[in-house]
Amino acid sequence: MKAVRLVQVGSPLEMQDVPVPKIGDKDVLVRVKAAGICHSDVHYRAGTSPVRPLPMTLGHEVSGVVEEVGSAVRDLAPGDRVCLHYNITCGDCTWCASGNEQFCPTGLMIGHYTDGGFAQFIAVPSRNALRLPPEISFEQGATLMCASATAFHALRKSGLRAGETAAIIGVGGLGMSAVQLARAFGALTVFAVDIRQETLDLASRYGAVPVNACTANPVEAIRKLTRGRGADVAIELIGSSRTMHQAVQCLAPLGRAVLVGITSEPLTLDTYREVLGGEAQVIGSNDHLLSELPTVIEMARRGTLDTSQVVTRSIPLDASAINAALDGLEKYAGGIRTVVAP
Numbered sequence: 001m002k003a004v005r006l007v008q009v010g011s012p013l014e015m016q017d018v019p020v021p022k023i024g025d026k027d028v029l030v031r032v033k034a035a036g037i038c039h040s041d042v043h044y045r046a047g048t049s050p051v052r053p054l055p056m057t058l059g060h061e062v063s064g065v066v067e068e069v070g071s072a073v074r075d076l077a078p079g080d081r082v083c084l085h086y087n088i089t090c091g092d093c094t095w096c097a098s099g100n101e102q103f104c105p106t107g108l109m110i111g112h113y114t115d116g117g118f119a120q121f122i123a124v125p126s127r128n129a130l131r132l133p134p135e136i137s138f139e140q141g142a143t144l145m146c147a148s149a150t151a152f153h154a155l156r157k158s159g160l161r162a163g164e165t166a167a168i169i170g171v172g173g174l175g176m177s178a179v180q181l182a183r184a185f186g187a188l189t190v191f192a193v194d195i196r197q198e199t200l201d202l203a204s205r206y207g208a209v210p211v212n213a214c215t216a217n218p219v220e221a222i223r224k225l226t227r228g229r230g231a232d233v234a235i236e237l238i239g240s241s242r243t244m245h246q247a248v249q250c251l252a253p254l255g256r257a258v259l260v261g262i263t264s265e266p267l268t269l270d271t272y273r274e275v276l277g278g279e280a281q282v283i284g285s286n287d288h289l290l291s292e293l294p295t296v297i298e299m300a301r302r303g304t305l306d307t308s309q310v311v312t313r314s315i316p317l318d319a320s321a322i323n324a325a326l327d328g329l330e331k332y333a334g335g336i337r338t339v340v341a342p
């Protein structure tokens with residue numbers, strides 16, 4: 001089969017011919033129908049977040065159709081539409097048993113530590129394949145598996161309560177879901193912070209108050225819009241020390257800043273004025289949980305979470321096209337979400 005793979009850090013991805021993966025008794029083979037290109041893939045290619053082993057097929061937002069099932073699989077059959085949870089874990093360790101499988105010591109993330117979805121086929125344990133309702137397209141289903149699910153997990157970590165205000169810093173693929181989910185969690189006001197007017201316009205259509213960081217200091221703007229109080233929750237989705245600092249600075253007393261974006265830059269805070277004085281919390285959020293995905297999928301099926309406008313482009317399974325999309329993401333350009341459709 002064809003697969004687009006990271007062969008060397010810092011170099012363009014390459015198309016390779018590789019064997020169709022074999023499946024075990026509890027696995028499923030999925031014919032890939034859509035695989036989202038995430039900003040994390042930019043970090044993988046650049047080496048900011050190391051990939052191992054190389055070469056590796058990238059692509060962790062995946063949906064498709066079951067092609068083959070293992071002999072012990074009873075809940076799925078060939079032809080079923082599915083989307084894939086990207087963390088493959090043991091299911092038996094203390095972390096898995098407690099519902100925190102992202103810390104499983106043998107866990108492997110598809111497209112990061114085991115081959116992902118920039119390919120014609122992918123094999124995963126059957127428990128990682130969730131049914132995709134017919135109301136949701138393959139393209140949208142793929143983005144639910146990272147962009148929406150990671151935003152959902154971050155908001156859960158924030159403890160956002162009904163009646164509070166939220167600031168979403170960075171309204172790309174994750175941020176557009178975060179805006180809608182924050183409203184679904186009960187936020188009265190959601191601020192969307194970005195430098196791209198077209199994404200701010202879309203966030204506005206989803207009910208957010210836009211804050212253009214090119215024309216205003218976002219911290220000052222949020223404080224002005226909240227009459228000096230600040231936001232109860234800030235979700236940082238860009239991955240720079242500057243925007244992480246802004247997430248903390250814009251908080252109201254007892255506010256919670258959740259850091260999701262990946263960066264190797266250190267974060268420096270004025271601990272007394274920015275953390276201790278207002279009893280702020282700075283929270284790290286990584287990945288999401290298998291247990292959260294059914295809720296995310298059902299919210300999308302009902303239309304509470306609308307990702308139809310998030311996928312702005314589909315491209316073929318082609319190394320040049322995928323590298324061009326990654327180049328655009330590296331420059332924070334090229335639309336909200338590009339999806340590979342083999």
